[in-house]
Amino acid sequence: MQNLLRIACAACLVVATVATAQTPASQPPAGGTSDKMPFDIPYGTTIGLDTAKRLLALAEAEARKHDWKMNIAVVDTHGELLAFERMDGAQYASIEISQNKARTSARFRRETRVFYNQFETGHAYVNTLEAGLVASPGGFPLVEGGKLVGAIGCSGGTGEQDASVCKAAADAIK
Template sequence: MKSKAVLEHADVQIIAAAAQAEALKNNWAVTIAIVDDGGHLLNLNRLDNAIPVSVYIATAKANTAAMGRRESKVYEDIINGGRASFLSAPHIEGMLEGGLPILKDGQCIGAVGVSGVKSNEDAQIARAGIAALGL
């Protein structure tokens, strides 16, 4: 049997605080979702003035990154590359840049999804959150 790291509450709080700080530093109104490795919501933070739909998009991006074990942008690129049939993939809804897996020792332990600004800026916020863990 193998052992694997898991996100603890303190880890989630570190990610959330760093991601929020990055968003606020840039005056970006976003929603930040953090999920475990199965895509289950651990933390959701909708900042002031973030549009309501960003809650659903951020959560979907995080879920997609966790379940796929890769950045959600990979799926966006596949679709933009002409493989439109990928839109029918089951249980994958957040196929836009801004969802990033949290990897430790090559294993996915969760993911962060952000929505509310340009997709590359969403990803910037997610990266800042993950970087705060120092993995």
């Protein structure tokens, strides 16, 4: 009976050790308290419709170079839609995704890849921030003269394809 008890205790110890080894010791650190507020881009005057249309054309040209079918959205500083384009053959599900990527980027003043990276490293709280938040590459803030003037979002391909197309347009703003 005593041997049976020892075997049972040893088995429990092995199971507990294996379970502990498979679970991370703790969540990744939050990074401490920084002296400067991150992503503190001041708001500027929203771009106009002509600029928004030019950005759509730049993004579309980049997508066509690779034969990627994209939905492309440009929003103002509040995240409200200024201009939108769905290329022929682009998937319908990506209409709303492209608009939400642009909205997320404008409202949070950062590239949507930041949320993707946080989610991928175990920070599931990202899901609780805003109902329409998209944690996927392909949303870029439009910054002119150091101020946020809008944002652009692309969807229809992989996250990297979406980001590549939108970055080509966002880089034209500087």
